Amino acid sequence: MSVGGFSARDWASHPPLIAPDYKSTKTRGPAQPPIPIGGDLAETAGPSFDPRTIDPAQADLTANARVNAAPIGERIVVAGRVLDEAGRGVPHTLVEVWQANAAGRYVHANDRHDAPLDPNFLGAGHALTDADGRFAFRTIKPGAYPWGNHHNAWRPNHIHFSVIGPALATRLVTQMYFPGDPLLDADPIFLATPRAARPRLIADFDWSLTEPGIALGYRFDIVLRGRGQTPPESCPEESPPEESPPEDLPHDGGADHG
Amino acid sequence: MAERGQTPSQTVGPFFAYGLTPRQYGYPLPDPVGADLTGPEVEGTRIWLTGRVLDAAGAPVDDALVEIWQADAHGRLPTRAGAGGGNRPAFRGFGRCGTGTDPDSRFVFRTVKPGAIETGAAPHVSLVVFARGLLNHLFTRIYFADEARANAGDPVLAQVPEDRRDTLIAQRRETPDGPVYHLDIRLQGAGETVFFDL
Numbered sequence: 001m002s003v004g005g006f007s008a009r010d011w012a013s014h015p016p017l018i019a020p021d022y023k024s025t026k027t028r029g030p031a032q033p034p035i036p037i038g039g040d041l042a043e044t045a046g047p048s049f050d051p052r053t054i055d056p057a058q059a060d061l062t063a064n065a066r067v068n069a070a071p072i073g074e075r076i077v078v079a080g081r082v083l084d085e086a087g088r089g090v091p092h093t094l095v096e097v098w099q100a101n102a103a104g105r106y107v108h109a110n111d112r113h114d115a116p117l118d119p120n121f122l123g124a125g126h127a128l129t130d131a132d133g134r135f136a137f138r139t140i141k142p143g144a145y146p147w148g149n150h151h152n153a154w155r156p157n158h159i160h161f162s163v164i165g166p167a168l169a170t171r172l173v174t175q176m177y178f179p180g181d182p183l184l185d186a187d188p189i190f191l192a193t194p195r196a197a198r199p200r201l202i203a204d205f206d207w208s209l210t211e212p213g214i215a216l217g218y219r220f221d222i223v224l225r226g227r228g229q230t231p232p233e234s235c236p237e238e239s240p241p242e243e244s245p246p247e248d249l250p251h252d253g254g255a256d257h258g
Numbered sequence: 259m260a261e262r263g264q265t266p267s268q269t270v271g272p273f274f275a276y277g278l279t280p281r282q283y284g285y286p287l288p289d290p291v292g293a294d295l296t297g298p299e300v301e302g303t304r305i306w307l308t309g310r311v312l313d314a315a316g317a318p319v320d321d322a323l324v325e326i327w328q329a330d331a332h333g334r335l336p337t338r339a340g341a342g343g344g345n346r347p348a349f350r351g352f353g354r355c356g357t358g359t360d361p362d363s364r365f366v367f368r369t370v371k372p373g374a375i376e377t378g379a380a381p382h383v384s385l386v387v388f389a390r391g392l393l394n395h396l397f398t399r400i401y402f403a404d405e406a407r408a409n410a411g412d413p414v415l416a417q418v419p420e421d422r423r424d425t426l427i428a429q430r431r432e433t434p435d436g437p438v439y440h441l442d443i444r445l446q447g448a449g450e451t452v453f454f455d456l
Contacts, residue, residue, distance in 0.1 A: 003456045009264070009455065009456075010263065010264045013263050013264045013265075013266050014264070014266050014267045014393070014394050015266060015267065015268070015393040015394065016393065017392070017393060017394060019393060022269075022391070022393070023391075024390055024391025025391050025392070025393060026314075027313045027314040027315060027391070027445075027446060028313050028314070028319065028389060028390075028391030028392055028445050028446065029391065029392065029393070029445070029446065030396065030445055030446055030450055030451075030453055031446050031447070031450065032450050032452075032453075033455075034396075034397070034453045034454055034455035035417060035418060035452055035453070035454055035455065036417075036454070036455045036456070037414050037417050037454050037455070037456050038456070039413070041384075041414070041456060042327065042328070042329065042335060042375055042382070042384050043327070043384050043397065043456055045327075045335045045336075046327065046352070047291075047327065047336065047350060047351065047352035048336070049290065053290070054290065055288060058287070058288065064287070065286075065287075083262060085262055085263070085264065086262075087262060094290055096277055096278060096290070097277065098273070098274060098276060098277025098278070106273040106276075107276050107285065108272070108273035108275055108276055109283075110272060110273070110321075111273055122276060122285065122286070122287060123276070123277075124276050124277040124280065124285070124287055125287075126290055160268075160270070160271060160274065160277065162270075162274075162277070162278060168327045168384055168386065168397075169456055171325075171386055171395060172265060172267060173267060173268065173269075173270045173388055173395060174265055174266060174267055174268045175268040175269075175271075189268060189269060189393070190268075192393055193266045193268070194266070196263075197263060197264075197266045198266070200263060200264075200265050200266060201265070201266055201268065221262075221265075222265045223262045223263060223264050223265045224264065224265070225264060
């Protein structure tokens with residue numbers, strides 16, 4: 001259903017609510033189809049975030065939880081843009097990430113995987129996109145980890161992403177995977193996604209995002225439901241060079257975190 | 259720039275707490291969104307909004323995340339004019355609570371009772387539900403049992419089969435801490451909550 005001018009949630013791009021190979025969906029996914037509603041609903045508006053309340057240092061997961069040393073693992077940059085379906089950047093929206101550490105262990109108290117915690121790494125951060133929808137995180141490449149879904153089940157390396165967008169209707173939580181991961185072909189969560197849309201969940205390795213001598217770079221663009229069909233004239237034909245980190249976020253200072 | 263397809267949704271998984279609700283769960287990171295929508299400058303009747311998220315067996319889900327979005331007491335949605343930081347309303351209208359810290363696995367929001375956004379609509383709170391085992395988040399709404407007359411004329415409730423409307427209506431209970439509106443969300447099975455495709 002189209003609400004408030006937003007294009008419909010494209011069910012050909014999203015996984016079904018019940019995907020039996022991912023066991024927990026069988027008792028948690030609603031059995032009844034969602035009821036379409038339309039019009040100018042409250043859900044066509046959404047929260048905004050004051051850039052002054054968002055600490056830019058929270059975009060550097062290699063530093064935001066340091067106690068006495070740098071976290072263990074391979075440093076990476078994960079950068080991209082939040083876009084609508086017409087390719088327009090979504091400005092000043094909240095992007096949140098969380099992930100396992102290099103050993104495949106989450107900080108979360110319920111994670112019982114027998115792998116070490118890193119006292120210098122929490123694995124969570126957030127940022128606001130800039131005026132062009134760009135974001136950039138520095139983090140540690142997450143490890144794979146086993147889970148209880150089936151015998152010898154392993155989650156591929158992934159980073160969880162949460163994006164608000166311009167309205168509640170554009171809300172999205174997803175996971176970013178890494179190119180070439182052999183575990184993808186055996187992961188029921190990734191495989192629940194319609195085949196044609198799966199590549200959109202996999203980041204691109206991108207030389208232009210690397211920080212020489214420091215970190216390799218991955219690009220992950222996130223596309224939300226768009227409003228209207230035609231990009232406005234102010235939409236640039238070519239996006240600015242992506243290797244430059246967000247620099248026009250209005251903030252009162254803070255670490256230069258790339 | 260070419261048209262692009264929507265990025266597929268994936269489950270929030272079981273370990274979102276330190277990323278999305280760190281303060282609620284005691285992790286040492288700042289919380290961009292919390293479960294208390296009130297503040298000294300916010301007008302309106304203070305209420306608690308609580309509920310459980312139940313699975314097909316009726317068991318409470320203790321690793322769900324619920325977000326709410328609502329109008330203020332006067333029926334005004336927080337303006338989007340503040341997207342760049344200016345002209346910010348006192349009432350943000352957005353909150354987030356996990357079900358993993360309450361002994362009864364409830365979400366517990368402190369907020370104000372919303373006003374109706376427009377004539378003919380009933381006051382309501384919009385909800386988004388996330389959990390391990392939900393590959394897509396779910397949109398639903400909470401209406402208020404003590405607004406029966408407004409509910410009867412609400413254009414969205416009118417699109418819901420009559421025998422399922424009760425799944426969207428929170429019951430009011432008076433407590434020493436003020437009025438509590440409670441609504442359980444049933445993900446699947448008998449009395450399954452109405453979720454919206456919007």
